Amino acid sequence: MAVNSKLKTKNSELYVWEAVKALFSGFATVFVHLFRRPITEQYPEYKRPLPVRARGRIILTIDPDGGERCVSCYLCSAVCPVNCISMEGAEKPDGRRYAAWFRINFARCILCGLCEEACPTSAIQLTTDYEFCKTDILSFVYEKKDLLVDHQGKDKDYNFYRYAGVTTNYGDKGEHIGEHKPVDVKSNMP
Numbered sequence: 001m002a003v004n005s006k007l008k009t010k011n012s013e014l015y016v017w018e019a020v021k022a023l024f025s026g027f028a029t030v031f032v033h034l035f036r037r038p039i040t041e042q043y044p045e046y047k048r049p050l051p052v053r054a055r056g057r058i059i060l061t062i063d064p065d066g067g068e069r070c071v072s073c074y075l076c077s078a079v080c081p082v083n084c085i086s087m088e089g090a091e092k093p094d095g096r097r098y099a100a101w102f103r104i105n106f107a108r109c110i111l112c113g114l115c116e117e118a119c120p121t122s123a124i125q126l127t128t129d130y131e132f133c134k135t136d137i138l139s140f141v142y143e144k145k146d147l148l149v150d151h152q153g154k155d156k157d158y159n160f161y162r163y164a165g166v167t168t169n170y171g172d173k174g175e176h177i178g179e180h181k182p183v184d185v186k187s188n189m190p
């Protein structure tokens with residue numbers, strides 16, 4: 001009995017000591033913050049500069065030579081988890097593909113950035129613009145004319161047509177070791 005009572009007393013002393021330590025550590029934190037400069041930022045008077053990787057409003061960019069980057073491959077549309085991208089592909093007389101129309105419904109977009117990751121031509125890019133709230137839900141549907149910009153966005157030099165399908169010193173398409181000849185996709189039509 002005497003041993004039990006001694007143990008209880010020791011435990012109670014420990015609890016009290018822990019409580020006092022926690023109390024003073026709390027006071028110390030408050031005391032330190034009393035002398036710190038407040039970090040409240042007055043938005044919208046002050047707008048914090050965002051890193052380029054921030055994911056805001058989406059744009060469609062152009063090549064350094066001025067051509068539309070989008071080749072209407074539908075990859076962004078396929079990868080979009082909320083199905084908010086739609087388009088129709090078309091082809092120019094020289095065979096270059098483009099989007100006849102391109103639509104993003106920002107009322108559904110969750111700004112996840114997957115479309116940007118999937119795009120092989122760096123056409124679709126997310127920007128740092130986050131101020132596009134509206135009260136009319138239909139105005140969140142952006143057409144190609146609202147999305148297309150006259151610059152390259154984050155990817156200044158990339159030009160898909162200078163890298164994809166070009167002839168190299170090692171041979172043309174289908175001439176490299178173990179490579180199959182290109183398939184005429186139109187011959188595969190049902």
Ligand code: SF4
Nearest residue numbers: 080109110112113115
């Ligand atoms: S950011 Fe995400 S949700 Fe928005 S269009 Fe791209 S893939 Fe879809």
Ligand code: SF4
Nearest residue numbers: 070071073074076119
């Ligand atoms: S934006 Fe990119 S991924 Fe989407 S259709 Fe155009 S080229 Fe393909």
